Structure formats: structure tokens, C-alpha cells
Amino acid sequence: MSDDSEHEHACAADEARRRAGEAEALARARIAAGAQTVGEEVRQSGVIYGGLIAVAVVMVQGFLEASSLDASAKVGTIAFAVAIPLLAALVLVNRQEAFRGRRTTSVSVTLTQVVAQLAAFVGIVASFWEITWIAGVTFLVAGLVAVGVHSAGFWRVESPRPPATTA
Numbered sequence: 001m002s003d004d005s006e007h008e009h010a011c012a013a014d015e016a017r018r019r020a021g022e023a024e025a026l027a028r029a030r031i032a033a034g035a036q037t038v039g040e041e042v043r044q045s046g047v048i049y050g051g052l053i054a055v056a057v058v059m060v061q062g063f064l065e066a067s068s069l070d071a072s073a074k075v076g077t078i079a080f081a082v083a084i085p086l087l088a089a090l091v092l093v094n095r096q097e098a099f100r101g102r103r104t105t106s107v108s109v110t111l112t113q114v115v116a117q118l119a120a121f122v123g124i125v126a127s128f129w130e131i132t133w134i135a136g137v138t139f140l141v142a143g144l145v146a147v148g149v150h151s152a153g154f155w156r157v158e159s160p161r162p163p164a165t166t167a
Contacts, residue, residue, distance in 0.1 A: 042098045045113075049087045049094060052120040056080045056087070059127040072136070076126030079119045086116035 060080050063073055090113060097103055121143060129136025 039098070039101070041103060042094055046091065046094045046098070048117070049091045052117065053084060053087045053091070056084050056120055056123060059124065060084075062127070070130070072126045072129040076123045076130060079123030079126060083116050083119035083123055086112050087120065090116060 060077065063069060063077050066073065069077065090109070093104060093109055125136050125140050125143070128139045
């Protein structure tokens with residue numbers, strides 16, 4: 001092998017090492033960014049679950065003192081009876097996700113999230129309905145609008161787009 005070819009091989013090896021280092025740094029940055037995203041998702045879920053449990057417990061207290069329950073109070077009580085234990089289980093899953101730094105891929109957990117949040121929402125609507133039907137309808141409509149606002153905001157923040165330029 002000539003000196004020129006040895007030099008070319010050495011240069012090619014150095015270039016390959018440099019590119020591998022850049023690729024490794026990029027991969028580490030992507031992994032770290034993904035972990036931050038998972039952390040934020042886990043924190044948001046924890047706030048949602050904890051808040052729904054708190055609201056459910058406060059609203060159920062009013063039903064505990066009643067001598068008899070009408071239809072909306074029964075619906076609210078049953079919905080909260082479903083929601084509270086499911087939300088508590090989700091809090092525990094949430095803590096495990098936070099500890100491991102990754103979200104679960106279990107279909108049963110996803111189904112539980114839907115059922116628990118829907119049951120809590122039904123319980124809150126029924127509880128407001130028990131006070132006055134206008135409050136129940138108002139909460140129902142406001143809740144649906146809030147889901148739309150959150151979805152639109154989430155989509156706008158999380159959708160890929162070029163970085164904003166400052167003028």
C-alpha cells in the first residue's frame with residue numbers, strides 16, 4: 001500500500017468517526033427530547049386524574065347526606081363509583097410511567113382512561129343536573145367546548161412546523 005492510499009484510508013476513517021459521533025449526538029438529543037415529551041404527558045395525565053378524583057369526592061359528599069336520591073343523583077353516584085377506582089388505578093400507572101420515563105402501550109390502560117374520564121364527566125354533569133338542569137346542560141356544553149379548545153391548542157402546539165422567526 002502506498003503512502004497516499006494509507007493517508008486516504010486514514011482520512012476516510014476520521015471522516016467516518018466524525019459522522020458517527022454526529023449521528024450519536026443527534027440520536028441522544030432525540031432520545032432526550034422524547035423523554036421530555038413523555039414527562040410532560042405523564043405530568044398532564046396526573047393532573048387530570050387527580051383533579052377528577054378530587055371533584056368526584058367533593059360532589060359525592062353531597063349525595064352521602066341525602067335520605068333518598070332521584071334519578072340524576074343516582075346516575076352521578078354510580079358514575080363516580082365507576083370513575084374513582086379507575087382514576088386511582090390510572091394514578092398508579094401514571095407514577096410507574098413517570099418512574100420508567102415511558103408511556104404504556106396497553107390497550108386496557110387506554111380503554112380505562114376513556115371509561116374513567118367519561119364516567120367522571122357523566123358524574124359531574126349529573127351532579128350539576130341535580131342542583132338544576134340548567135347547570136347540568138351548561139357544564140355539558142362547556143365541557144364539550146373545552147375538549148375542542150384543548151384539542152385545537154394541542155394540535156397547534158404539537159404539530160411539526162418550522163421554528164418561529166423573531167422580527
